[in-house]
Amino acid sequence: MSEILKVTGLRKSYASGFEALKGVDLSVTSGEILALLGPNGAGKTTLISTVCGITSSTGGRVEIGGHDIETDFRAARRLVGLVPQEISLEPFETVINTVRFSRGLFGKPKNEAYIEKILRDLSLWDKRKNRIMELSGGMKRRVLIAKALSHEPRLLFLDEPTAGVDVELRKDMWNVVAELKKQGVTIILTTHYIEEAEAIADRIGVISKGQLMLVEEKQHLMKRLGQKKLTVELQSPLAEVPAALSKYDLVVGADGASLVYSYDTRAERTGITALLADISAAGLVLKDLQTDQSSLEDIFVTLVKEDAA
Amino acid sequence: MSFSAIRAIYVFEMARFFRTLMQSFISPVISTSLYFVVFGAAIGSRIQEADGVSYGAFIVPGLIMLSVITQSISNASFGIYFPKFIGTIYELLSAPVSFIEIVIGYVGAAATKSLFIGVVILATSALFVDLQIAHPFWMVLFLVLTCLSFALMGFIIGIWARNFEQLQLVPLLIVTPLVFLGGSFYSISMLPPVWQIITKLNPVVYLISGFRWSFYDTADVPIAVSLFAILAFTAICIAVIGWIFKTGWRIRN
Numbered sequence: 072m073s074e075i076l077k078v079t080g081l082r083k084s085y086a087s088g089f090e091a092l093k094g095v096d097l098s099v100t101s102g103e104i105l106a107l108l109g110p111n112g113a114g115k116t117t118l119i120s121t122v123c124g125i126t127s128s129t130g131g132r133v134e135i136g137g138h139d140i141e142t143d144f145r146a147a148r149r150l151v152g153l154v155p156q157e158i159s160l161e162p163f164e165t166v167i168n169t170v171r172f173s174r175g176l177f178g179k180p181k182n183e184a185y186i187e188k189i190l191r192d193l194s195l196w197d198k199r200k201n202r203i204m205e206l207s208g209g210m211k212r213r214v215l216i217a218k219a220l221s222h223e224p225r226l227l228f229l230d231e232p233t234a235g236v237d238v239e240l241r242k243d244m245w246n247v248v249a250e251l252k253k254q255g256v257t258i259i260l261t262t263h264y265i266e267e268a269e270a271i272a273d274r275i276g277v278i279s280k281g282q283l284m285l286v287e288e289k290q291h292l293m294k295r296l297g298q299k300k301l302t303v304e305l306q307s308p309l310a311e312v313p314a315a316l317s318k319y320d321l322v323v324g325a326d327g328a329s330l331v332y333s334y335d336t337r338a339e340r341t342g343i344t345a346l347l348a349d350i351s352a353a354g355l356v357l358k359d360l361q362t363d364q365s366s367l368e369d370i371f372v373t374l375v376k377e378d379a380a
Numbered sequence: 381m382s383f384s385a386i387r388a389i390y391v392f393e394m395a396r397f398f399r400t401l402m403q404s405f406i407s408p409v410i411s412t413s414l415y416f417v418v419f420g421a422a423i424g425s426r427i428q429e430a431d432g433v434s435y436g437a438f439i440v441p442g443l444i445m446l447s448v449i450t451q452s453i454s455n456a457s458f459g460i461y462f463p464k465f466i467g468t469i470y471e472l473l474s475a476p477v478s479f480i481e482i483v484i485g486y487v488g489a490a491a492t493k494s495l496f497i498g499v500v501i502l503a504t505s506a507l508f509v510d511l512q513i514a515h516p517f518w519m520v521l522f523l524v525l526t527c528l529s530f531a532l533m534g535f536i537i538g539i540w541a542r543n544f545e546q547l548q549l550v551p552l553l554i555v556t557p558l559v560f561l562g563g564s565f566y567s568i569s570m571l572p573p574v575w576q577i578i579t580k581l582n583p584v585v586y587l588i589s590g591f592r593w594s595f596y597d598t599a600d601v602p603i604a605v606s607l608f609a610i611l612a613f614t615a616i617c618i619a620v621i622g623w624i625f626k627t628g629w630r631i632r633n
Contacts, residue, residue, distance in 0.1 A: 127628050145478075149476045155467070159468045160468060168395065174388075175387060175391075177475055178385055
């Protein structure tokens, strides 16, 4: 797969001295979905804005599809679609004219069939003659996506596309994203909903204080940094962890009839075999076993906490 | 050059104009009629002629200039300020377009709107006074250049403004007084000698004088000077806009 986006040492600082981006390096392969996670003010939107040309960088280089965004900005920007975080739309214009405008602005010839397809895919066709101000917040967000897709971009930035939308619409958008991925569109999304990143991303990037802390395959990241919990359900309740099992990282479960053992998946030995043998030796009778893996949210919170420390 | 982008911006901006076509049409007709009632009938009856032209006919070029200049500024400044205000400017900044295409689209639409209003005022004036146009080509050229140059100025104001108050500041405090004091409703030869010299510091004098010359073949300043003034003003506005887009002043964070 070819590289669609290459960011090298990207910096953005303001006159006040605040550094929003501190030398970000990022490489994105064509066709993948990258989710950028980070707390508020981490630099996610600044990174997207700088790559898209909305904000000027103060250092570094960005190439989109091999085109430098400064020296070859036309070729670079033609490949990019952007769905901004804020709902920014001309309130008095109709849906279809707003989308037509975006296509024309990006230098594409008229293609009413394609506009119709986008509007139908996003369930906007019936609203095409409505003025933007007559739409609900969720519908407006769909219009933003339709505008971003109107010129058939190869790289789509979604800056918190599902912020403040209901669950149904969020799922619809995930389907749209999945469909775009099938068509070979590369997607970079920022989100506060970690479940969103977990559900649709191929890779996860974590950004904090203007620095990209890591970018990894989602599965690999979860395997590498994730913790697992083994819940041992017992036949009889117990008040506390038996002394014979004190060497293990055990707690009594909330129901009082189970022991919860946390272990590191990266460790060479998890200690499960020895634990089960010692539970048996302590005279406890097993009823059932269950394992849970920590979510991406747990990993994200841990990473950001470590960075803050 | 992306003609598709220019067309998209132009059509989108003109759509705003067509949405309010009736008020765009009726407003200049009413205001022109009022000017003729006040200046033409009430005051004009006491001033028989100005530079050899009946007062009612004399004020027509100034009247057109007054509306065209203010409309060009307000249309262009609002045209670019509104996307800044509602946030849709992100799309312009991320699109594969240069500042030239953006300016042609926005300024072209703003100039078209004010040109339309200028033509409406001209047609309305013909109902009140006996109009003559001595140099039709120059009349059209002056009108178009005035629409364009002041639309460029309006574009700069729209980028400079941080709020709606600032958007109105320059037109209300600077442009309107300059237009009123620029010989819209009088010939500067009517003024005392000292004021004639001071008035010539007002750039609008040259525009109105040139425009009036195209109607009645009479001018306060030489036509070549008028033409140079408007071309120089246009060039300055283009240079300022070029600098704005190069530096991203008040556009890119």
